[in-house]
Amino acid sequence: MTDVPIVLLRVDERLIHGQVVIGWGNQLRPDRYLVVDDALVQSGWELELYRLAACDADVVFVGVDEACQRIQEWREAPSRSILLTRDIAAMRRIADRGVLSGERVNLGGIHHGLGRDEVLAYLHLTEEDRSDLRAMAAAGVEITARDLPDAHRVGLDTLLKS
Amino acid sequence: MSDGVLALGVVVGHAEIAQGMIGAVRRIAGDAADALQPLSNDGKSPDQLRNELDALAGDQTVVVFVDLQAGSCGMAALSCCRDRVRRVVVSGVNLPMLLDFVFSRELPLDELVPRLIDQGRSAISQHRATG
Numbered sequence: 461m462t463d464v465p466i467v468l469l470r471v472d473e474r475l476i477h478g479q480v481v482i483g484w485g486n487q488l489r490p491d492r493y494l495v496v497d498d499a500l501v502q503s504g505w506e507l508e509l510y511r512l513a514a515c516d517a518d519v520v521f522v523g524v525d526e527a528c529q530r531i532q533e534w535r536e537a538p539s540r541s542i543l544l545t546r547d548i549a550a551m552r553r554i555a556d557r558g559v560l561s562g563e564r565v566n567l568g569g570i571h572h573g574l575g576r577d578e579v580l581a582y583l584h585l586t587e588e589d590r591s592d593l594r595a596m597a598a599a600g601v602e603i604t605a606r607d608l609p610d611a612h613r614v615g616l617d618t619l620l621k622s
Numbered sequence: 623m624s625d626g627v628l629a630l631g632v633v634v635g636h637a638e639i640a641q642g643m644i645g646a647v648r649r650i651a652g653d654a655a656d657a658l659q660p661l662s663n664d665g666k667s668p669d670q671l672r673n674e675l676d677a678l679a680g681d682q683t684v685v686v687f688v689d690l691q692a693g694s695c696g697m698a699a700l701s702c703c704r705d706r707v708r709r710v711v712v713s714g715v716n717l718p719m720l721l722d723f724v725f726s727r728e729l730p731l732d733e734l735v736p737r738l739i740d741q742g743r744s745a746i747s748q749h750r751a752t753g
Binding site for chain 2: 514
């Protein structure tokens with residue numbers, strides 16, 4: 461089962477923020493956000509900040525291992541979920557377990573930083589990111605970049621040529 | 623009662639909203655707008671935004687105005703002001719709030735911040751023609 465109720469799988473270094481909660485949230489109407497981040501799950505106060513940003517939706521924080529164990533449970537739950545990782549590496553680690561085959565992964569915001577090249581205004585990639593994306597595609601994941609639902613969708617081939 | 627400290631206001635917002643709002647304050651209040659600094663989240667990672675806000679705030683008494691709590695600006699502000707008693711975050715910034723700030727910033731934060739929130743809220747109203 462690869463369709464709802466995980467209505468969006470997204471890589472976005474800001475995790476829960478305006479584009480996700482308002483831009484995507486108004487279209488997809490999620491009941492909860494599944495934030496997959498090994499470091500964040502250890503932090504008490506940051507979790508509260510993200511809960512504030514999620515407005516009325518529930519937020520679940522888990523590490524990559526737990527996400528892989530629970531992804532089927534989330535798919536079968538009645539809640540509509542948006543799954544978020546902060547970086548491509550974490551999404552690849554989930555994909556490596558074979559649980560994302562046939563899924564679409566959306567690349568949202570990864571901003572400028574050391575060793576990153578601008579691919580799109582909102583997307584900057586390292587060589588390692590590119591390698592992770594190729595590996596995910598080889599694992600049967602469809603990867604596109606799109607910051608907002610009504611924006612132009614950019615395919616992986618185009619992203620890797622940039 | 624004033625504690626003699628003039629607070630700095632930092633407006634943190636999406637795209638060009640902070641610069642635009644401060645520009646509007648300047649049109650109305652003139653050089654009093656110097657008390658406000660804009661910060662945009664455009665093209666910035668969460669760490670970059672937080673670090674830039676931290677640098678702007680420095681050791682001053684600061685009111686950080688954000689456009690949207692549920693967003694990267696709100697997150698950066700809350701994170702940056704955590705455990706800092708001389709920094710306060712006010713979300714849902716509007717022009718009346720900023721105008722009041724530039725003329726009241728000598729007030730202690732405990733007095734200033736509730737006042738700004740009242741100003742901002744009371745400026746929202748509805749006027750509708752009847753029949």
